[in-house]
Amino acid sequence: MNEPMLGGMAQTALDRALPLLRPGNTNCGGCGMSSLLQMLGHAAADRTLQFVMPASCAAVCGGVFPLSTFGVPTLMTTFASGAAAASGAAAVAQLNGEDTRVVCLAGDGGTYDIGIASLSAAAERNEDILYICYDNEIYGNTGGQRSSATPAGAIATNLRQGKQQPKKDILAIIAAHRVPYAASISLAHADDAVRKMRVALDLRGFRFLLALSPCPTGWKSEPALGMELVRLAVRSGLFPVLEIFDGRRHVINIEPDFSDEALDMYLSLQRRFQRSGITAADLRPDLDQLWQNLRALSGRIVPARRSS
Numbered sequence: 001m002n003e004p005m006l007g008g009m010a011q012t013a014l015d016r017a018l019p020l021l022r023p024g025n026t027n028c029g030g031c032g033m034s035s036l037l038q039m040l041g042h043a044a045a046d047r048t049l050q051f052v053m054p055a056s057c058a059a060v061c062g063g064v065f066p067l068s069t070f071g072v073p074t075l076m077t078t079f080a081s082g083a084a085a086a087s088g089a090a091a092v093a094q095l096n097g098e099d100t101r102v103v104c105l106a107g108d109g110g111t112y113d114i115g116i117a118s119l120s121a122a123a124e125r126n127e128d129i130l131y132i133c134y135d136n137e138i139y140g141n142t143g144g145q146r147s148s149a150t151p152a153g154a155i156a157t158n159l160r161q162g163k164q165q166p167k168k169d170i171l172a173i174i175a176a177h178r179v180p181y182a183a184s185i186s187l188a189h190a191d192d193a194v195r196k197m198r199v200a201l202d203l204r205g206f207r208f209l210l211a212l213s214p215c216p217t218g219w220k221s222e223p224a225l226g227m228e229l230v231r232l233a234v235r236s237g238l239f240p241v242l243e244i245f246d247g248r249r250h251v252i253n254i255e256p257d258f259s260d261e262a263l264d265m266y267l268s269l270q271r272r273f274q275r276s277g278i279t280a281a282d283l284r285p286d287l288d289q290l291w292q293n294l295r296a297l298s299g300r301i302v303p304a305r306r307s308s
């Protein structure tokens with residue numbers, strides 16, 4: 001199967017004997033997390049994996065015991081204990097002399113909010129786990145409530161007028177723990193995403209990946225437009241794609257063109273931004289500041305915004 005959305009990188013029998021996420025799962029059509037799992041399967045190839053998943057759409061999409069659509073052993077946990085349980089699973093694998101890579105897959109609610117204490121603790125101890133946050137910017141599995149990852153201007157089922165506060169910068173928070181590797185990945189840039197997944201799978205110690213994950217159900221967007229939305233977010237500078245090594249060395253992987261047209265398109269293609277009427281002009285000052293900081297951290301002196 002050659003799926004154009006993934007640039008021909010869809011899961012095939014050549015990647016691993018069992019896909020990480022099999023057909024029959026309960027994810028909505030166009031769910032970014034499904035694409036992420038497809039890419040992760042491609043990146044992991046024949047590496048031995050174990051999943052740990054706190055409460056989320058991911059945790060339920062495997063189905064009802066004893067059936068599972070996951071292609072690897074998967075441990076479901078409470079929200080608060082995801083990173084702690086993953087740390088334990090990694091320790092057990094090491095004691096058994098197994099080369100199992102433990103991957104904690106969590107949503108933004110489980111990462112930015114309810115699981116942040118055990119996540120911070122695991123990062124501080126430099127536990128040997130790969131923590132992946134698929135960030136759909138809401139509590140998706142319970143109907144789309146606001147999280148601290150919800151961006152300014154978006155409505156949620158418990159927030160009717162559009163969020164006032166900006167999104168929490170979770171990558172900076174994780175980097176502040178000086179972990180070996182933290183990176184953001186764009187699902188619309190499959191080569192870069194798969195490369196980083198491989199780097200993160202092969203490193204030892206605490207590794208963190210953050211993916212902006214389209215959620216047609218919560219974003220009120222067309223399922224087929226998910227990858228285009230991610231592309232617009234990257235292009236406009238809204239979602240920076242970067243790697244941070246040891247919490248210090250910042251590398252920007254994809255250079256935006258800071259297009260306001262792309263940013264307005266991103267906002268207008270999702271009905272969650274309609275009620276607040278937020279525009280690129282409202283967001284741009286904060287984005288300029290964000291990019292000035294990123295330029296300083298990455299040692300690059302390119303101006304935050306190119307003059308047109």
Ligand SMILES: Cc1ncc(C[n+]2csc(CCOP(=O)(O)OP(=O)(O)O)c2C)c(N)n1
Nearest residue numbers: 055056057107108109110138139140141142
């Ligand atoms: C302590 C606790 N509070 C609330 C819930 C109910 N709950 C289950 S999944 C979920 C949403 C999770 O959101 P997120 O982590 O962003 O993952 P998503 O559903 O968006 O994939 C909630 C609130 C729970 N299981 N445990």
Ligand code: SF4
Nearest residue numbers: 027028031057140215
């Ligand atoms: S609600 Fe969103 S995150 Fe959950 S399965 Fe549907 S598209 Fe995916």
Ligand SMILES: [Mg+2]
Nearest residue numbers: 107108138140
């Ligand atoms: Mg979520």
